[in-house]
Amino acid sequence: MKEMIRLEGLVKSFGELQVLRGIDLTVEESEVVCLIGASGSGKSTLLRCLNFLEESSGGKIHIEGRQIDPKTDDLNKIREKVGMVFQHFNLFPHMTVLENVIEAPVRVKKVPKEQAVREAKALLDKVGLAEKADVYPGKLSGGQKQRVAIARALAMKPDIMLFDEATSALDPELVEEVLRTMRELAEEGMTMVVVTHEMNFAREVADTIVFLHGGSIIEKAPAEQFFTNPQAPETQNFLQTTVLR
Amino acid sequence: MTGIAHFFETFADSGGMLTRAMLLTLELAVVSILLGIVVGLLFALLKLSGWKSVAWISDVYIYLVRGTPLIVQIFILYFGLSGLFLIPDFWAASLALALHNGAYIAEIFRGSIQSIDKGQMEGATSLGMNRSLAMRRIILPQAFRRALPPLGNQFIIGLKDSSLAAFISMNELFNVATTLGSNNFDEMTYLLIVAVYYLILVGVLTLLVRAVERRMAVSER
Numbered sequence: 001m002k003e004m005i006r007l008e009g010l011v012k013s014f015g016e017l018q019v020l021r022g023i024d025l026t027v028e029e030s031e032v033v034c035l036i037g038a039s040g041s042g043k044s045t046l047l048r049c050l051n052f053l054e055e056s057s058g059g060k061i062h063i064e065g066r067q068i069d070p071k072t073d074d075l076n077k078i079r080e081k082v083g084m085v086f087q088h089f090n091l092f093p094h095m096t097v098l099e100n101v102i103e104a105p106v107r108v109k110k111v112p113k114e115q116a117v118r119e120a121k122a123l124l125d126k127v128g129l130a131e132k133a134d135v136y137p138g139k140l141s142g143g144q145k146q147r148v149a150i151a152r153a154l155a156m157k158p159d160i161m162l163f164d165e166a167t168s169a170l171d172p173e174l175v176e177e178v179l180r181t182m183r184e185l186a187e188e189g190m191t192m193v194v195v196t197h198e199m200n201f202a203r204e205v206a207d208t209i210v211f212l213h214g215g216s217i218i219e220k221a222p223a224e225q226f227f228t229n230p231q232a233p234e235t236q237n238f239l240q241t242t243v244l245r
Numbered sequence: 246m247t248g249i250a251h252f253f254e255t256f257a258d259s260g261g262m263l264t265r266a267m268l269l270t271l272e273l274a275v276v277s278i279l280l281g282i283v284v285g286l287l288f289a290l291l292k293l294s295g296w297k298s299v300a301w302i303s304d305v306y307i308y309l310v311r312g313t314p315l316i317v318q319i320f321i322l323y324f325g326l327s328g329l330f331l332i333p334d335f336w337a338a339s340l341a342l343a344l345h346n347g348a349y350i351a352e353i354f355r356g357s358i359q360s361i362d363k364g365q366m367e368g369a370t371s372l373g374m375n376r377s378l379a380m381r382r383i384i385l386p387q388a389f390r391r392a393l394p395p396l397g398n399q400f401i402i403g404l405k406d407s408s409l410a411a412f413i414s415m416n417e418l419f420n421v422a423t424t425l426g427s428n429n430f431d432e433m434t435y436l437l438i439v440a441v442y443y444l445i446l447v448g449v450l451t452l453l454v455r456a457v458e459r460r461m462a463v464s465e466r
């Protein structure tokens with residue numbers, strides 16, 4: 001198995017506040033890892049360190065077998081390989097759906113426009129939004145926006161996809177369509193790191209669950225084992241309160 | 246009654262000259278707002294560059310412009326420039342007005358760039374776009390749209406400010422009107438007439454700005 005991500009002693013502080021306290025984690029090719037934990041436990045920060053939206057304060061980050069040094073490596077090159085989907089979509093409102101999807105391939109990767117359009121249409125078709133290609137994001141529902149955002153990230157042909165609470169901003173009835181898209185992606189073998197509060201999704205789709213608490217990994221286990229037989233008291237506590245909720 | 250009749254008669258008689266002067270006023274206003282947009286964008290980007298010393302240059306410029314009367318700036322530039330180079334009066338006046346507009350426009354752009362959700366830059370960055378590409382393709386187009394209504398207002402202010410170019414003998418509206426007034430020993434009538442010209446120009450521009458604002462309210466969600 002190819003190692004896609006390896007973190008060694010990853011530390012992140014905001015000033016005095018230490019948010020990640022030495023994270024060790026490996027993610028293998030086609031593995032789906034769900035990060036769960038209470039609000040403020042550092043899930044988003046961990047994810048954002050993986051594509052260098054946050055610069056870590058210590059430790060090592062290896063992407064596809066190579067240790068990345070933010071000082072000398074071209075981070076934009078790495079970001080081409082590590083796609084990200086955000087809670088609030090972050091679509092470009094002044095561009096149509098199609099323009100959103102082709103923007104980075106054309107401008108960053110210099111893919112010829114016709115080819116980019118062809119690939120974008122195929123991706124939009126895949127997420128079920130082919131007929132929305134020429135619409136502006138403002139006219140879409142939250143679920144549709146998020147599926148466009150997924151298509152936009154996929155257009156760069158990333159090897160790894162990061163999802164930060166991709167369904168948390170959605171109306172309940174729109175959550176499923178986005179989860180379905182994510183599930184399909186997982187089935188196709190995409191390597192994914194997913195921050196989510198959707199425990200059913202995590203249980204069904206994830207290979208591995210990582211439980212973060214106070215900036216540390218308290219428990220890491222195969223999904224089924226994690227939910228049926230959690231070891232750490234913090235995990236048991238968290239699972240009880242979230243299932244009850 | 247005769248006063249009103251006299252006003253309209255004078256209005257009609259001076260129509261040719263004042264229309265020509267109005268065109269020069271518009272030219273000054275348009276050229277100086279366009280140059281001002283370039284200057285303003287430059288200083289807004291300097292201010293937001295993240296380098297303290299570079300941002301400081303922008304602060305100093307804005308302070309100098311806001312801290313001195315426009316007429317002083319016009320005179321300094323006019324006499325300064327014409328002492329150094331052979332520069333047509335029109336360009337001396339336009340440049341002075343542009344540098345003045347530029348300071349206010351820099352603040353408009355800074356505000357509109359900062360008002361763009363930071364998720365936009367993050368979204369662009371996560372797709373591998375570098376800072377300048379993201380700025381050019383993602384942030385500035387949105388910021389520029391948001392800046393349109395305040396830019397329209399700045400244009401209206403600039404249009405009225407261009408009357409100060411009269412003092413470096415540009416034959417724009419105010420200058421021509423006051424000259425006609427004193428030649429005909431009828432200052433007040435000509436002042437009222439020129440006021441009407443400005444009101445019409447500003448009225449039309451205000452409607453335009455409103456139309457832009459309405460269109461934006463529709464396109465923004």
Ligand SMILES: Nc1ncnc2c1ncn2[C@@H]1O[C@H](COP(=O)(O)OP(=O)(O)OP(=O)(O)O)[C@@H](O)[C@H]1O
Pocket residue numbers: 014017019037038039040041042043044045046
């Ligand atoms: N840019 C920042 N500056 C300062 N503190 C920050 C910053 N970003 C995050 N933090 C702090 O780091 C801690 C972890 O934040 P993070 O967003 O990673 O949590 P999270 O697990 O994603 O929580 P949530 O479930 O609410 O999204 C919090 O205490 C937060 O206040």
Ligand SMILES: [Mg+2]
Pocket residue numbers: 043044045165
């Ligand atoms: Mg978070």
